[in-house]
Amino acid sequence: MALEGHRVLFISYNGMIDPLGQTQVLPYLRELAKLGVRFTLLSYERHKAFTTEGTKQTSALKQTLADEGIEWHWLRYHQTPSIPATVYDVIAGTRYASKLVRRNGIEMVHARSHIPATIALALKKRHGLKMIFDVRGLMAEEYVDADHWKKGGLPYRITKTMERRALTATDAIVTLTERIWPILREWEGIKGRDVVHTVIPCCVDLQLFKTNGLERDQIRARLGLTDRFTLIYSGSLDGWYLTERMADFFAEYLKTKPTAHLLWLTTGSHSRVRELMSARNISSENFSAHSAFASEVPSFLNAADVGVAFIKPCLSKLASSPTKYGEYLACGLPLVINAGVGDSDALVEEFHVGTLLRTFDADSYRKAAAEVEQLSTECDIRERNRAVAQRLFDLRTVGAKRYAELYELVFQTTRN
Numbered sequence: 001m002a003l004e005g006h007r008v009l010f011i012s013y014n015g016m017i018d019p020l021g022q023t024q025v026l027p028y029l030r031e032l033a034k035l036g037v038r039f040t041l042l043s044y045e046r047h048k049a050f051t052t053e054g055t056k057q058t059s060a061l062k063q064t065l066a067d068e069g070i071e072w073h074w075l076r077y078h079q080t081p082s083i084p085a086t087v088y089d090v091i092a093g094t095r096y097a098s099k100l101v102r103r104n105g106i107e108m109v110h111a112r113s114h115i116p117a118t119i120a121l122a123l124k125k126r127h128g129l130k131m132i133f134d135v136r137g138l139m140a141e142e143y144v145d146a147d148h149w150k151k152g153g154l155p156y157r158i159t160k161t162m163e164r165r166a167l168t169a170t171d172a173i174v175t176l177t178e179r180i181w182p183i184l185r186e187w188e189g190i191k192g193r194d195v196v197h198t199v200i201p202c203c204v205d206l207q208l209f210k211t212n213g214l215e216r217d218q219i220r221a222r223l224g225l226t227d228r229f230t231l232i233y234s235g236s237l238d239g240w241y242l243t244e245r246m247a248d249f250f251a252e253y254l255k256t257k258p259t260a261h262l263l264w265l266t267t268g269s270h271s272r273v274r275e276l277m278s279a280r281n282i283s284s285e286n287f288s289a290h291s292a293f294a295s296e297v298p299s300f301l302n303a304a305d306v307g308v309a310f311i312k313p314c315l316s317k318l319a320s321s322p323t324k325y326g327e328y329l330a331c332g333l334p335l336v337i338n339a340g341v342g343d344s345d346a347l348v349e350e351f352h353v354g355t356l357l358r359t360f361d362a363d364s365y366r367k368a369a370a371e372v373e374q375l376s377t378e379c380d381i382r383e384r385n386r387a388v389a390q391r392l393f394d395l396r397t398v399g400a401k402r403y404a405e406l407y408e409l410v411f412q413t414t415r416n
Contacts, residue, residue, distance in 0.1 A: 003404060004036030006411055009097060009106045009123070011116035013089075015045040016072065017057050019294055023323065024202060025112065026065075031400035033069045037407065040104050041070055042097055044077035044089060073100065083155060086115060093119045101127050108132065108410060114139040114159065117166040124169055130410050133170040135184070139163070141316035146239070164189035172196035172410050174403075176321035177342040183318065196413075198406050201321040201343070203399035206390060209298045209330035211382050216302040223288065225303060228261040229376075232304035232333070234297060234324055237268035240317070242310035242338075243276060245360045249308070249336070250287075251280040252365035257373070262308075264289040265300050298331060305376050307333035310357070313340025326393030329353060332382025334375040336368050351388045 010029060014020045021043065029039050048054045058074065065072045075092055078085035097119055100106065108130040111120035117133045124131045140159040143149040149156050167173070167189030175181050178199050185191065220226050231250065237243050250262045262282075264273045270289040277287050292300055301307070307328030311317060320342045328335055335354025339345050348356040355371040357364050375381055392398065 002411070003032070003407055005038060006036070006407070007038045007040070007105050007107050008407070009040045009042065009100060009104075009109045009129075010112065011093065011097065011109065011119055012041070012043045012112045013077070013115045014043065014112070015049060015077065016041070016043045016061060016074070017045065017049055017054065022294065023205075027203075027205060027395050028400055028403055029070055030068055031396055032403060032407070035404055038104075039070045040100050040106060041065070041072045042093065042100065043072070043074045044093070045074045046077050049074065050076065071104070083158070090115060090118050094122045097123055098126060101129065108407075110134060111166075112136060114163060114166070117170070118162050121162075121166050121169055130413070131170045132172045132174065132406070132410065133166050134174040135319065136176065138180070138184075138316045138319050141314075145312070145314040145316045163187075168193070170195065171413065172198070172406055174198055174200050174406065175319065176201055177319055178346070179343050180319040183315075196406065196409055198402050200399055200402045201393060202323040202326065203393045203395040204323065204326035204330050204389065205395045206330050206393075208295075209301070209327050209389075211332040211386055212298075212302050215299055219299050219303040223263070223303060225261055225263075228259060229257055229306075230261045230263055230304045231306045231308050231336075232263045232265060232301060233308045234265040234301065234327065235309065237266055237272055240312050242312060242360070243272075245310045245338075246308055247276040247280055247282075248360070249310070249357075249365045249368070251282060252362055253369045254282065254286060256366070256369060258286075260286065262287045263300065263304060265292055265297065267291050297327065301327060301331040301333060304331075304333055306336060306372050307331075307354075308336045310338050310360070311341045313338060317341045326389055329385045329389035329393065332385045334372050334381055334385065336372050347392075351392075353385050353388050 012021065012025050014025065016026060029041065033039055049058050062072050075096060078089055101123055106129060109120040109123050110132045111117040112134045113136040120131050123129055140156050144151045144156065167187065173195055175184065181197065233246055235241055253260055264287065266289065273289040290300065309322060309324050311322060317340065322341065325335065325347065335348065337344050337348065337354060338357040345356060348354050354375065355368045357368055
């Protein structure tokens, strides 16, 4: 691929010392840098990055990235008051990024989500750069679906105006799902316009997330799960995640398999987990709650037999690609997930990697329990699900490869 020497400014509103930056930004940049792309990275770091410990961490990471050919700069992220803070971040980011563009001879700006796209739009107009709008989600719709904004309110209108302008100007668009593209392409700003588009889901490093029989036996013994059929939920509690529904499902599951165990792997409140279980008269022997460093997550997933994730189905979530789907599959776990979230319907129906709930009620829970129980007994289920993860969610052969192809196409357009 003809990427050697091309200079790209990558802008992320997420921090690089945060988990999302570590798993969903840096791995892609590292792989593309190996192909010769010369990256200048601009991120917005939270308060943690400016503490004594955070300063040490950012300094070490900056040097590591420099050794890998990635020049990293960061600004402070401001959260409140919401609109003025974001406006300030955009203005500060545009000024700082303009200096980087001039100094480093930037040819293209890759904007990860809506706020960076606002900055990228200004850079494109000012410096004549190529632009990629990496749509990580439908920002305005997410805030409405989460009941934080009113549809048609001032923040909503500002965001949609910015989004329309970015869609009108961008040279390429990345979405996380196939499902959202027919909807997005009809929106004002992009409707009827010829623009490069590719789908790149949230991918997983399959060198880290993998099936490991020995590790499975060891951690199950340590957790006291040796002879227990174990379901796992890995992620945040409440909000987009239908924690109450997952607890209801497990309560129903116990009626046919009373020795089953639900392992909650979360940085959320463990007292909240105990509250959920107690409200359903679920014994402490049937559940446990654990926190883990990112490096420990694969081990916990290997200890389980089934991965569970219920997420609020709504318009904005059609654009979502939950990373936990790929992580579960990479560790060979059958899925119990709900319909209406990104490409979840196709994932289950086409690849037979688990069971799909269309409604949240006792009958659906019982049916899903029976289906996933049957799947888990199939001798090759872990190998088959791992193979699907390799086909759909591999960081290198899917994610980085598609980004590389997209970059090459945009640069070819530049030459032409």
